[in-house]
Structures are given as C-alpha cells and as structure tokens.
Amino acid sequence: MREPEKRLLLELLKDSSLPVSKLAKRVGISRQTASKKIEELKKKGVSFTVRVDPSRLGLETKAYVFINEDPQEEVRRRNEQVILGIPHVSEFHRVFGRYSAVMVVMVRNPEELREVVERIHELKGVRETETFIVHSTVKNDPDAPLVHLLEEEAGG
Numbered sequence: 001m002r003e004p005e006k007r008l009l010l011e012l013l014k015d016s017s018l019p020v021s022k023l024a025k026r027v028g029i030s031r032q033t034a035s036k037k038i039e040e041l042k043k044k045g046v047s048f049t050v051r052v053d054p055s056r057l058g059l060e061t062k063a064y065v066f067i068n069e070d071p072q073e074e075v076r077r078r079n080e081q082v083i084l085g086i087p088h089v090s091e092f093h094r095v096f097g098r099y100s101a102v103m104v105v106m107v108r109n110p111e112e113l114r115e116v117v118e119r120i121h122e123l124k125g126v127r128e129t130e131t132f133i134v135h136s137t138v139k140n141d142p143d144a145p146l147v148h149l150l151e152e153e154a155g156g
Contacts, residue, residue: 003154004029008037009046010150013143016048059106061113062134066099070125076100079123088116099130 001009007027011018018026024034054062069076083092083103091104107113113131120129 004033005037005041006150006153008034009041010147010154012038012041012046012048013147013150054106058108061107061109062137063105063107063113064132064134065103065105065117065120066130066132067101067103067120068098068127068129069100069123070127071100072125075125079125082123083120086116086119088112 004027008023008029011023011026020034020038021031023038024031027034029037069079080092083089088105088107089103090106093102094100095102105113105116107116110133113133117129117131120126
C-alpha cells in the first residue's frame with residue numbers, strides 16, 4: 001500500500017464520516033484522488049460502517065464462550081456451520097491451547113446466554129464449554145492496532 005493510501009486509511013479509521021474534501025485536505029491530495037483511492041480501498045475489501053454500543057440497543061450481556069470439542073475436522077466444520085447461523089455470536093475463532101474455539105456472544109440477559117450455551121452443548125463433539133461473562137469494559141477499540149501501525153509507518 002502506498003503512502004497516500006495509508007494516510008487516507010488512517011484518517012478514515014479516525015473518522016470515516018468526514019466529507020471527502022476534508023479527508024483529501026488532511027492527506028494532502030485532491031478530492032478526486034481521494035475519491036478514487038477510497039473506491040480502490042473498497043475494491044480491496046475495506047468497508048466503512050457504523051459502530052453502535054450494543055447495550056444501547058438492549059444487548060446488555062456480553063460473554064466469551066470457550067469450547068472444547070473433538071478434533072475431527074468434519075465434526076468441527078459442521079459445528080462451525082451451526083455457529084455461523086447463531087445471530088447472538090459476533091465472533092468465532094479457532095484457537096490453540098486447552099480449548100479449540102472461542103466465541104463472543106452478545107445477548108439481552110443471562111437467560112438468553114444460557115440458551116445459546118445450551119445450543120452449543122447440543123452440537124456433536126462438544127465436550128465442554130467455559131463461559132466468561134463481561135462485567136465491565138475498560139477498552140474496546142478494535143482499530144487501535146491499525147491506527148498505531150499506520151501512524152508508526154507515517155512517522156508520527
């Protein structure tokens with residue numbers, strides 16, 4: 001990625017709601033160039049979205065559910081398909097260590113969380129789960145590592 005694209009991406013990460021003219025000015029390129037580069041970024045898979053605090057919409061309970069399951073690839077693939085269809089699961093990761101996977105679940109209340117965990121226990125090959133309910137969030141900034149990297153590469 002070239003320097004203007006990196007600087008533009010950095011500005012977009014900081015505030016993607018800025019008009020293209022302001023973004024262009026901050027980056028030091030023309031509005032037309034900025035528009036073109038934004039389109040190129042979109043083609044490369046960069047997306048621009050709204051961030052909403054889930055608790056403001058009633059999703060008051062967030063939990064990390066660790067899953068220990070049988071190692072058979074076919075069983076895991078089937079389980080992945082089921083988990084992909086559970087709307088309460090916002091993230092699902094395969095991990096190394098004591099557990100084979102971890103998922104982030106956001107629900108209205110502990111009762112709804114229990115229902116999701118029970119659904120996971122019904123999957124073939126699931127040996128156990130361990131659930132960690134978030135009681136407070138100190139930092140939630142998924143873009144911070146990207147902003148840091150881009151700022152570092154830009155020299156400041």
